[in-house]
Amino acid sequence: MSRLLLVEDDRGLAAGLGAALRRDGSQVDVADCGREALRLARSAAYDACILDLGLPDLDGIELLRMMRASAIGFPVLVLTARDALGERIRGLDAGADDYLVKPFELGELEARLRALLRRRGADSTPWRQFGPLRFDAEGGAAFAGDAPIELTRREAAVLECLTRRPGRIVSKEAILAAAFPTDSEAAPNAVEVQLSRLRRKLETAGVTVRALRGLGYRLEETGGHAVQ
Numbered sequence: 001m002s003r004l005l006l007v008e009d010d011r012g013l014a015a016g017l018g019a020a021l022r023r024d025g026s027q028v029d030v031a032d033c034g035r036e037a038l039r040l041a042r043s044a045a046y047d048a049c050i051l052d053l054g055l056p057d058l059d060g061i062e063l064l065r066m067m068r069a070s071a072i073g074f075p076v077l078v079l080t081a082r083d084a085l086g087e088r089i090r091g092l093d094a095g096a097d098d099y100l101v102k103p104f105e106l107g108e109l110e111a112r113l114r115a116l117l118r119r120r121g122a123d124s125t126p127w128r129q130f131g132p133l134r135f136d137a138e139g140g141a142a143f144a145g146d147a148p149i150e151l152t153r154r155e156a157a158v159l160e161c162l163t164r165r166p167g168r169i170v171s172k173e174a175i176l177a178a179a180f181p182t183d184s185e186a187a188p189n190a191v192e193v194q195l196s197r198l199r200r201k202l203e204t205a206g207v208t209v210r211a212l213r214g215l216g217y218r219l220e221e222t223g224g225h226a227v228q
């Protein structure tokens with residue numbers, strides 16, 4: 001089942017689209033303004049977003065830029081007004097994956113959405129799930145259940161490295177290279193600093209990074225079992 005974020009201030013259209021998408025088996029959250037959309041986008045792991053560019057409070061393109069700047073990486077399908085070619089181009093430049101011009105046929109929206117979700121499903125780095133921890137290896141967003149875990153770029157890079165091969169031991173050198181890709185002089189104890197911060201942030205997800213002396217590190221459930 002896909003989880004969708006529908007951002008549309010036209011209540012009639014939002015209700016109609018929401019009902020149709022739910023009939024297709026999706027779970028749909030509706031935001032009727034940009035601020036609410038941003039709050040929802042940061043608080044849950046969506047599979048895709050349908051974004052109307054004409055919103056009452058924020059410019060839809062500005063909202064899209066803010067989402068992409070917050071490492072929110074799910075696909076976005078923008079809805080634009082007829083003949084707004086400039087708007088479409090700006091939308092794609094700001095990180096939209098596809099667009100539809102209003103008015104559109106419901107069937108076309110559903111087909112475009114299926115294509116986006118398929119593309120996402122075919123990604124080499126989809127969501128990685130470990131118990132309650134959900135991590136978008138591409139965008140760097142992490143969640144404990146539905147609650148976002150704020151990670152720095154380095155922490156996300158370390159988590160990406162640790163979740164690449166679940167249950168396996170990752171060497172300190174591999175983590176060092178992931179966290180400091182351009183700094184060959186970074187001290188090995190900088191890894192410890194990154195890892196202790198990451199452990200604190202992962203506490204709510206019931207996952208920790210265990211040091212195995214002389215071997216490296218492994219992602220484990222807090223109970224001590226290696227995460228498979």
Ligand code: CA
Pocket residue numbers: 008009010052053054055
């Ligand atoms: Ca609108």
